[in-house]
Each structure stands twice: as C-alpha cells, then as structure tokens.
Amino acid sequence: MARVVVDVMLKPEILDPQGQAVQRALPRLGFDGITDVRQGKRFELELEGPVDEAALARIREAAESFLANTVIEDFTVRVEAEGEK
Amino acid sequence: MSLDTVKNALEHPDVEQPFAELGLKPDEYTRIREILGRRPTSSELAMYSVMWSEHCSYKSSKVHLRQFGDKMPENDAMLVGIGENAGVVDVGQGYAVTFKVESHNHPSYVEPYQGAATGIGGIVRDILAMGARPVAVMDPLRFGAAEHPDTRRVLPGVVAGIGGYGNCLGLPNIGGEIVFDPCYQGNPLVNALCVGVMKHEDIHLAQASGAGNLVILYGARTGGDGIGGVSVLASETFDADGPAKRPAVQVGDPFQEKLLIECTLELFREHLVAGIQDLGGAGLSCATSELASAGSGGMRVELDTVPLRDHTLSPEEILMSESQERMCAVVEPAHVARFMEICDKWDVIATVVGEVTEGDRLEIFWHGEQIVDVPPRTVAHEGPVYERPYARPQWQDTLQADAAERLPRPGTADELKAALLDLVASPNLADKSWVTDQYDRYVLGNTVLAQPEDSGMVRIDEETGLGVALATDGNGRFCKLDPYTGAQLALAEAYRNVATTGARPLAVTDCLNFGSPEDPAVMWQFAETTRGLADACQVLGTPVTGGNVSFYNQTGETAIHPTPVVGVLGVIDDVERRTPVGFAEEGQIILLLGDTHEELSGSAWAQVAHDHLGGLPPRVDLERERLLAEILIAGSRDGMVDAAHDLADGGLAQALVEACLTGGHGARVVLAEDLDPTVALFSESAGRAIVAVPRSEEMRFSDMCKVRGLPCARIGVVDGDTLDFQGHFTVALDELRTAHERTLKALFG
Numbered sequence: 001m002a003r004v005v006v007d008v009m010l011k012p013e014i015l016d017p018q019g020q021a022v023q024r025a026l027p028r029l030g031f032d033g034i035t036d037v038r039q040g041k042r043f044e045l046e047l048e049g050p051v052d053e054a055a056l057a058r059i060r061e062a063a064e065s066f067l068a069n070t071v072i073e074d075f076t077v078r079v080e081a082e083g084e085k
Numbered sequence: 086m087s088l089d090t091v092k093n094a095l096e097h098p099d100v101e102q103p104f105a106e107l108g109l110k111p112d113e114y115t116r117i118r119e120i121l122g123r124r125p126t127s128s129e130l131a132m133y134s135v136m137w138s139e140h141c142s143y144k145s146s147k148v149h150l151r152q153f154g155d156k157m158p159e160n161d162a163m164l165v166g167i168g169e170n171a172g173v174v175d176v177g178q179g180y181a182v183t184f185k186v187e188s189h190n191h192p193s194y195v196e197p198y199q200g201a202a203t204g205i206g207g208i209v210r211d212i213l214a215m216g217a218r219p220v221a222v223m224d225p226l227r228f229g230a231a232e233h234p235d236t237r238r239v240l241p242g243v244v245a246g247i248g249g250y251g252n253c254l255g256l257p258n259i260g261g262e263i264v265f266d267p268c269y270q271g272n273p274l275v276n277a278l279c280v281g282v283m284k285h286e287d288i289h290l291a292q293a294s295g296a297g298n299l300v301i302l303y304g305a306r307t308g309g310d311g312i313g314g315v316s317v318l319a320s321e322t323f324d325a326d327g328p329a330k331r332p333a334v335q336v337g338d339p340f341q342e343k344l345l346i347e348c349t350l351e352l353f354r355e356h357l358v359a360g361i362q363d364l365g366g367a368g369l370s371c372a373t374s375e376l377a378s379a380g381s382g383g384m385r386v387e388l389d390t391v392p393l394r395d396h397t398l399s400p401e402e403i404l405m406s407e408s409q410e411r412m413c414a415v416v417e418p419a420h421v422a423r424f425m426e427i428c429d430k431w432d433v434i435a436t437v438v439g440e441v442t443e444g445d446r447l448e449i450f451w452h453g454e455q456i457v458d459v460p461p462r463t464v465a466h467e468g469p470v471y472e473r474p475y476a477r478p479q480w481q482d483t484l485q486a487d488a489a490e491r492l493p494r495p496g497t498a499d500e501l502k503a504a505l506l507d508l509v510a511s512p513n514l515a516d517k518s519w520v521t522d523q524y525d526r527y528v529l530g531n532t533v534l535a536q537p538e539d540s541g542m543v544r545i546d547e548e549t550g551l552g553v554a555l556a557t558d559g560n561g562r563f564c565k566l567d568p569y570t571g572a573q574l575a576l577a578e579a580y581r582n583v584a585t586t587g588a589r590p591l592a593v594t595d596c597l598n599f600g601s602p603e604d605p606a607v608m609w610q611f612a613e614t615t616r617g618l619a620d621a622c623q624v625l626g627t628p629v630t631g632g633n634v635s636f637y638n639q640t641g642e643t644a645i646h647p648t649p650v651v652g653v654l655g656v657i658d659d660v661e662r663r664t665p666v667g668f669a670e671e672g673q674i675i676l677l678l679g680d681t682h683e684e685l686s687g688s689a690w691a692q693v694a695h696d697h698l699g700g701l702p703p704r705v706d707l708e709r710e711r712l713l714a715e716i717l718i719a720g721s722r723d724g725m726v727d728a729a730h731d732l733a734d735g736g737l738a739q740a741l742v743e744a745c746l747t748g749g750h751g752a753r754v755v756l757a758e759d760l761d762p763t764v765a766l767f768s769e770s771a772g773r774a775i776v777a778v779p780r781s782e783e784m785r786f787s788d789m790c791k792v793r794g795l796p797c798a799r800i801g802v803v804d805g806d807t808l809d810f811q812g813h814f815t816v817a818l819d820e821l822r823t824a825h826e827r828t829l830k831a832l833f834g
Contacts, residue, residue, distance in 0.1 A: 010336075012309075012395070013308060013309030013395060014310070014334065014336050015305070015308055015310060015335075015336040015337075015338065015394065015408065016336075017336070017340070017341070020338075021340075024432075069196070071195060071334055072196060072334050072336065
C-alpha cells in the first residue's frame, strides 16, 4: 500500500478569511510572534497498486479537476515514504 | 520594475506603454496624453484603463441611458437620482429607501461561488454608502440549459455563494428569479439587488469637499484580488472554449462586511462622515477619483500608507486591486480621533491615506514621489462617450414572422392535461425551493413575503407596519422578439407583481444585460430596450433611480438574449394588509382580471411544447397596467381580496397551479368559452391577475372593477384537492405538486 499526499492551498494572492481569523486569535491566546497564517487542505490517498508515473498522473488529474479549485487554489502532489507519518 | 513617476514621464516621453493590453483603444490612449499634456505614468494608465472600461464608464450606453433622466416622470418621492451609488426614494413616515440592482455575471462564470458571493457584498456596500442600513437582498439569475453539465457546475456554486455570503451577513434574501435558456450557457447572469432603509436626514453622498479634510480608507487590507478584473473580466468576451483568462478572483469575507456595516452605521449616527464611497470595481482608482471629482477641491493620497495583505504589490496594482470589504470616507480633522475609536471598537482597520486639497488635481504619491497628477473629472466622469452604430438585425423580420400561434396545439383533454404537467415541471416554471431554501429568507424578523410570492416584502417600521415590496422581472425571450415591447413587458410585470401584493409601485432600478456593444444588432437591442423602458416609466410614473449595464455577455459571435432585469419598489402603509398568492379558504370566488388574447409567441408553452421562439411578444397596455394596479391595491387596502397572483410565464394555468399549491386548496375553474383552451390556459397576455375574494365581497369588488372599466370575470371557486378545469380535465394537487417540485431537486439535488 502506498500513500500519496495532495496538499491544496489558496493561491498566495487570494484572500484567506479563515487563515486571518486564526491569525487574529493567536495573540489573544498568548501565541505571539506569528505574522501570517494561511490555511489549506491535505488529502491522503491510499493507492491499490504501485506508485508509478501513470498513477501519479491520474492523481494529478483528480487534484486538478476535483480536489482543488484551480481558479483560486494551487496544489502539490507527493508520495509519502513507507513508515512516514 | 522601477517606479514610474510623473517626473519620469516628463523626462522619458517616448516609453512604449501597454495600453492595448489594459483594454484601451489607441484613440483613448491618445486622449489621455492630450488631457495630461504628456504620457501617463504607469499608475495613471492603470487608473484610466479601469475607469474608462465599459463597466465603469458606461461609454457605449451613456447616450441611451440619458433618456431615463430626460423622460423622468414627475415623482415627489425621488430624493436622490441616477449618478449616486444608488437612488433614494421617500416612502413616507420620515423613511427613505435606497435600492439598486447590479450584475456580477463574468466573475460568477469564472468562479461561481466567490463571484456570486462578492456580487452580494458589492451591492450591499453601495447601499451602505448612501447612509442606509441594508435590510434585504434579491437575486435575479439566468443560467444555460438546465440539463447542461456546465449548468451543474455554475448553478450550485452561484446559489451556495449567494447563500453563504448573504446568510453570514444576516440579510434575508426575499426573491429574485431563476431562468434557464441555452443562450446563457457560456454567460450566466448573476444580478444582485439590495435594499436599504434610512431616515431622510441620514442620506450620505459620495463627495470630497472641504480642504484639509482627511481621506480614510477602512475595512479589509488590500491584496492582489481581481487586479484588472474590471477591465479584463467585466469587459471582455469569453472565448468559446471557456474561461481561459484566470485573473486573481476576489474572495469575499462576509464577517468582515458585517463589521463594516455596523461600523459605518455607527460612524453615520455620530455624524463623523463628510463624504463616503464604497470600493467596488476599480477599487481605489474609482473611489479616490469619484470622491474628488464630485467634491469641490482636489485630493492628495499617500499610497504607501494603504494597509496591504501582500507587501510585494506595486502602486499600479494597489490602485487597481478589487479587494473586497473596503470603504473610503472623507472626515473633518476634528472627527478623526472618534472615527478611529469606532473603527477600533469594531475591529476594522482604518488608515488616513490622504487629504482633500485646495487645488483641482488628484495627486498620488508613493514614498514621497509623485506617481499620479490628474484632473479627477477626466478619470471619473469625463471618460469617452461612444455613439455606437446600431441597426435592426436582418433576422428580426424572419423571427417575428415565425409566430407560435401557428404551432400545433393539444387537441384532447388528455393532451391538455399533459401539456399542463409538462409546463409546471419545466425548469423555468418548476418550484424553486431547492434554491431559495438555501437562502435565509427570514433573518432580521421583518420579512413578510418571500419566494414564491409575487414580490418580496419587508416591514420597515414595527410600530406602524410600514413596509416595502420589491419584484424583479425580465423575459429575455420577449426582448429577443421585440426589445422595445420586451423591456416594457419586464417593467409591467415587476410593476404588476408589486401591486398584486398590495403595495404601491414607486420607483425602478434596472440591470441591462446584453451582448457586445460593438455589434450593431446588439446595440439596436440596447437602444430599443432603453427607449421602451424610459417611455414606459414615464406612463407608469415610476422613475428609474439607478442600476447597471452589463455588456459583452456573449460567447464568440453569439450574444445572449437582450435581458433587461427590471426591479420595481413599492410601498405599503401596513404590511398586515398584504395580499399573498395562495388560495387560503374554500368557497372563495376566483376572478380573472384583464383581457386574454391569442398570444402564444415567446410563451413558456411555446418553449416547453415546441422549443420554439418566434413571433411577436404580447401587447403592452400601460394604462391598463396602471388601472389593474390601482384595483389590486384598493382590493388589498379595503380588505376585499384574500389572495392575488399576477399572470405571466405559463399564463392562467401556471398562476392557478401556484395559487393552489401555495395555499393548499384546489379549485374548480370554467374556461372562457369563446377562447381555444390552449389560449385560455397558456396565453401570456399582459395586464392580468387572478384574485380570490370572499363571497361577501364579490359584488363590491366586481362593481369596483366595472365602474373603473377593468374586465373582471368570475372563473371559479376555491374548492377541494384537485384543480378541475370543468369540461376539460381534472388533475389532483398531489400530482401537480410532485411534477412541480421534483425538477430542480432531480437536476441539482
């Protein structure tokens, strides 16, 4: 079994109200020195077969068309090594 | 890139500038050079390019929109007219109401959720900037064919965006429309209307007067949102293969907007604001130049003081950014401290970014160096004006000759019944609850009517029951057949819808959605529409108070149907007197008001049964509309009428079905014998309504109609759990309800 991780983040120029809300809350809770927060999404996809180029291409397609809204979001795809958590 | 200062522009006059990429034509660029007597700096070029875009300058529509002023009917209710952020109307008891409809079409196609959400945000700030508390919103929407896969992408996103933003903001969504037609496939129309309430003395205007007054930018930080959005997004045609251009989409934050509303209203209450402008399309370029242009002096802005979300933004980008939830106020120096205190209380960032000056220039500085030095009027109010050529298209005659009255009609009782069931289940006439249930219709506790009623109605004074009613309408199919008549039909329908609920129509706002103004056929449609609308407003005595024009709604060479969306605002002295749609009581008499003609062209029946569009739209009789409205208002005021519904799409049949299903009671109906049943059921003749009156009031009501000369025919009785067209067919309400309610759920649920 192999795991592929897709991280989805709002594009840098896009407003992130959630991230801002977190950032405003941090100093109230005593966590100082944090100047910016951006919040994203992480998908962990368990694969049936081997992680070859074809499998990754399909995942990229899924990310592009479904997991991420590429109008406002960027995504990265990476393979998580065995045992990594 | 090095900073392009005014000094630099003088020293290096021959730098090649990307005016074409910014959407400016060569002659417009030449004119900017003439106005300034030199080449513009890159910041100036950015400002001119967004402000002279079609979206901001109305350069193609201005010559036609003038009619709304020239032909304006006498109306004492009008307090502020066209040209301000929104028109203001007196509704009595010391209250004034401001309302406006705007388009957010192109952004909503690119990113449906955020496009629709920020459409709400933008129109709400327009209303707020007039000094009013926003009290309700409405969304007239047009999508491509209901079954098309792209509609499944666009519609749920748009609806979720409207709900997401409006619900978080705490504003009830009290109505609007949803229309499907293949002509909107690549160009959905997402219009948004907001209405706000204030006392007369609270009206605020967008102007910067009084040298020494400070310019304060408050609200969200400025980021790279929608840079060039105005000129690129709102004024360019999409290629046939979909949204290829993807500039930074604006993302809205309704919670920030809520803070902005409460903060701004408190600033108004303490009289701390001398002039105010919201930041919408064209952002700071628009706000600074419009404020300065409308005021008596000039303005000086230190652009590097603008709070940023992204510190890499260039001055040009800051000027063009369309970051949401920002406002710009002009404040006397003595009031600045208190102003800041209130902003701080609401957690709203506020920054003094400039001041009003003695001169007549808008000057903008970046770290001490001057990057803009322009006469503000040339940016904001004296942009180019085009007399675009227009010509009646050649296909218009062929289209009008192809009348729907010649199409085969249902011959038997079974066929008539099947036609009715098809009609009530068709996406345009089907129940819209799947959409409207996603909107909060009752938040704030003042909504007395919302979808599926003829108008939305909100109470504005809890003591007296004073309320306002609003309806929007616009039938693109009728307008395609004859834009002059179609526009008048749109107005007549919205006017009728308001009167049907018992409110007196007062004023109009319109959102004119069209194809490319560079196409003479489209320009002809636009000219005819504005002429029709202005003429009709004159007869009905309802002035146009403001609105918006959206051009370039076309994919390749194919334009959408000309679609003027007309919003009518009415006032009702006591909302307790309102008339709802649904039949509420067994035994009440159903009366049909107005005349039914053989008018099937452009009708919903022609579309559903034959996928046909041709012929001439129904005739308009504005005097009749006026009379009908007076009767409906009197019937409501004197308590004679218990239910009323206007007749429009789908004719008498659809109106009866809606009245039965909404009220939960059936009806026995006799169709006029001198009419073909298809005509009696499905003709869309204007100037008609059905009312349900108690038996005890029937005589009084029909006598009133007789005396005033309004045709009034007794057509049936509220009765049972079937809709029975006597001598033709009977259909159970359950069967109607199933057909009516399953469509949208099946398509999008």
